[in-house]
Amino acid sequence: MMSESRLQGVSAEEMAEFFLDMIRQILAVDEDKFYRGRLEQGIGLSIYERRLAEFFVERLAGRRVLHAGIGFGPLIALLAANGFEVAGVERDKRRMQGAERLMQAISQRWPLAKGRYRLFFGTYPDVVDSDWFGEDIVLLLTNVVSGWSRELEDKVIATFSRFGAVIFFARLFGHIRETAEEQKELLARIQSMAPGRLEPLPTVPVNAPYLLLPERGSGAGAHATTTE
Ligand SMILES: C[S@@+](CC[C@H](N)C(=O)[O-])C[C@H]1O[C@@H](n2cnc3c(N)ncnc32)[C@H](O)[C@@H]1O
Numbered sequence: 001m002m003s004e005s006r007l008q009g010v011s012a013e014e015m016a017e018f019f020l021d022m023i024r025q026i027l028a029v030d031e032d033k034f035y036r037g038r039l040e041q042g043i044g045l046s047i048y049e050r051r052l053a054e055f056f057v058e059r060l061a062g063r064r065v066l067h068a069g070i071g072f073g074p075l076i077a078l079l080a081a082n083g084f085e086v087a088g089v090e091r092d093k094r095r096m097q098g099a100e101r102l103m104q105a106i107s108q109r110w111p112l113a114k115g116r117y118r119l120f121f122g123t124y125p126d127v128v129d130s131d132w133f134g135e136d137i138v139l140l141l142t143n144v145v146s147g148w149s150r151e152l153e154d155k156v157i158a159t160f161s162r163f164g165a166v167i168f169f170a171r172l173f174g175h176i177r178e179t180a181e182e183q184k185e186l187l188a189r190i191q192s193m194a195p196g197r198l199e200p201l202p203t204v205p206v207n208a209p210y211l212l213l214p215e216r217g218s219g220a221g222a223h224a225t226t227t228e
Pocket of ligand 1: 034068069071095122141143144146
């Protein structure tokens with residue numbers, strides 16, 4: 001298992017504390033059930049956010065990161081504070097306001113992030129500028145359980161080939177897929193619409209995390225190997 005010490009800049013612990021304080025401030029203005037739950041459980045950064053950040057630092061350093069469905073955006077905050085150029089997409093107005101507050105606070109606290117941290121308000125992929133598609137970019141989807149239609153799922157999958165790499169959770173993509181059959185169907189659809197090398201990620205297996213290196217992005221993804 002990877003350790004947090006592999007985050008060379010800002011540690012997950014430091015960011016988790018910073019983010020819990022930000023959640024407190026944001027919830028004082030606007031209530032949010034999901035983040036209230038995290039605050040009450042003291043989860044500044046979830047296990048998968050910590051593991052993914054380590055994976056990015058170790059294997060995907062230098063890439064830009066586009067995170068679709070960021071919520072308040074703690075994971076891109078951690079990546080930005082560790083030197084990544086990041087962008088987040090969020091379609092819920094209140095969550096976006098929280099994400100904006102977090103972005104401002106991060107840029108003040110860790111000036112390295114300033115000017116390297118963008119937000120797009122609206123539904124992925126419609127609202128993302130064309131310069132945020134490309135082979136130097138990793139598309140990241142964590143928990144995006146949000147009642148997507150089949151049409152939106154396919155629209156999102158159709159963008160995968162435009163990136164050097166894509167990280168997603170087969171269990172939490174658009175809606176919850178608990179069974180192996182449901183996850184298999186999703187993976188088959190992804191492989192037919194966005195062919196490439198698909199690997200399970202060595203991080204929080206319960207969410208069925210995967211790394212896809214799309215065929216046309218295979219050059220850019222060549223050193224994005226996993227330990228499995
Ligand atoms: C359950 S929250 C989780 C936030 C974060 N991904 C995480 O893992 O902690 C999912 C968020 O994704 C957003 N979302 C879902 N589908 C989206 C889309 N297509 N474009 C932008 N935001 C989306 C929702 O508004 C919601 O804030």
